[in-house]
Amino acid sequence: MDTTGATVTRRRSWRSRRLDRDHSLGLRLSLATAAAFLVLIPFALLALLVLGAWSPLLRLDASIADAFHGYAQDHPAWVAVMTVWTHVFGPGPLRVAAAAVAVWLFRRGASRLAAWVVVTMIAGGLLGALLKLLVGRDRPDLLEPVARAAGYSFPSGHALNAALAAGVLLLVFLPFARDSRAGRIMLWAAALLVTVVTGLSRIALGVHWTSDVVGGWVLGAAVVAATSAAFATWRSGSGRPSARPLREGVEPELADQRPEGGRA
Template sequence: MSTHRPPTLAPSSQPSWRRRRLDPDHSLGLRLTLAATAAFLVLVPFALLALLVLGAWAPLHRLDTAVTHTLHDYAVDHPAWVVLMRIWSDVFAPMPLRAVALLLVIWLLRRGARRLALWATTTMVVGGLIGPLLKLLVGRDRPELLDPVARAAGFSFPSGHALNATLAAGVLLLVLLPYVGRGVARVALWVAALLLTVVTGLSRVALGVHFTSDVLGGWLLGVAVVAATTAAFTSWRAHAGLRPVQPARDGVSPEVERHPEDA
């Protein structure tokens, strides 16, 4: 008497989704997973900060108010400082930075680096749209001072200057890194990107038109957007069979210097 055993499934040669996410040799492997995770992790502190702002958390409000009044007292007593901060804030406002990004995109298109130009455009546009939307959703009023040294319209959180400075600095840094080698020029590029981001944000607090948490929120959101679009670009590189890169070291497309059509 013969017995029929239930058919068994042959072992699948296709690795599981989890293993593919952690496989450095897979086209959507370890590097993309880490980049996407980094973008998510940056969004977590931003989301927590936004919730604290929405909930009017007392310790955060006291800290914001103390910093604002301290810097405002200094600004009132130092008019030259106010002029310097106004100039910096105007020169590196969102619209001038977007104009610089547009020139960069045009330059990339003329070199035939269409995908890299699309990445730069997407980064600036996505961040530029998310910022005003979040301002409306949070609806936080700007600091109220008896003798303001500067004025700004609209809601406060997150800071548009801080957000767009972070976006522009990230785009310029990751596009230009392949051109500067590994010496003093690379350090200078990093320092310039950090100065653009940090000083632009601090200028808004110094002028009394933003709270410190507004600027911190702009920085966090900007980093999250750059990380997310960089993860997407890394995904395309993997699909295209291009060598893996470390964006903070190599830029997002080191081939653009020699072979723009690969970018």
Template sequence: MRLGLRVTTVAVIAVAVLVPFALLAVLVAGDWAPLHEGDASVTQAVHEWALRHPGWVDVSVWWTNIFAPWPLRAAALVLVIWLWRRRHRGAALWVVTTMAAGGILGALLKLLVERHRPSFLDPVARAAGFSFPSGHALNAALAAGVFVLVLLPIFRHRWPVWAAAAVVAGLTGLTRIVLGVHWTSDVVAGWLLGVAVVAATAAAFTHRGLLPVVEQGVDPGLAAATR
């Protein structure tokens, strides 16, 4: 793909995903009343449900610990080593760049926005640090994205791969709401930022359009290398 078209592709991604994220960030930072009230209403309703269903709280704790940022980064590192040993070093570098860029952006945004987490008299879980965006939702989206776009060429039937990625990212974000440690908008922002970073870096690293990358992965040659 020509440089101009690649830049255009990245710009389209930015508009389609980063604009909603930026708008959400502005509304959160500005303490927009309707958003705050909506977040509070959902959080309170989910918290009351969680208190009545301690078994699901235990499942949420189990899930959120397994798919926490550092275990996901460790899994991504294993993927990088696997790619590097098979001399697919461009894909390996893309995974490192995507996970690092997303993680750094998430940490910086937490410090910039300084949003406090939900607070309850009878919390079912606790978490430290600022709230926006959700680091669990962000890193789950990043990890799901890099694993799908790297491993896609290996699988003949690709929709189950995308479905599995959506389930991991989706449920990881939802557990943070169930546990009462994030507002709903924190989780949505984490998902949006994760998708934006994966899409933008994939478009920047490859010489193809975003649609072929989504269909064939970041390195289609990986299919032949694993046969």
């Protein structure tokens, strides 16, 4: 029996499924996985530079830390604002907010989406904590510090959890603004504001290096991208149409569901 033709057919069939728009599960999964991997590459490179104590990076971190510290010492009101912000949008409050949204989703009938929210927040938090222990980077040691924090420095937990929570909440609520350009802009602006200012507050208070914060942002984006790809797998496997997450969220049907409807 000639098995060569069958083998070629199977190989061609696999590739054709990857490119077939009518049966594009493989293509969507490949693109989503590649996107998550590409986001993770900058974090891996940054982590290697931190572990290797790359001099240009250390000098850049030190110069930025000195500039922010000098400004903080001369502007106590700035320190007060950054202190309030870093507590209000710290990991604890953001996790509570995400948990509240997960409960709301579950009661609305979107149990799988609620699980995605919880899994994303937990996976990102655990990964960040593990990487802190593995890298073991010390926090900035400044003269006359305006704030103090315990634990290791890389990646920044505040920056990581801000990126996780902002990304998750953005992708959950985008369906409600899918027909409103202004609404989408507001949601994106709010997500970016929380993510960026929370990270900057850690640098402003002198408790993190800039590379710690950038690492937290990138890792958070990578985790959200990876779990979003996994959620897209479920959607495709259950026969639901593909979504445009950056425009209409990970589950566009959410805006059409009624709270008293059946669970997803």
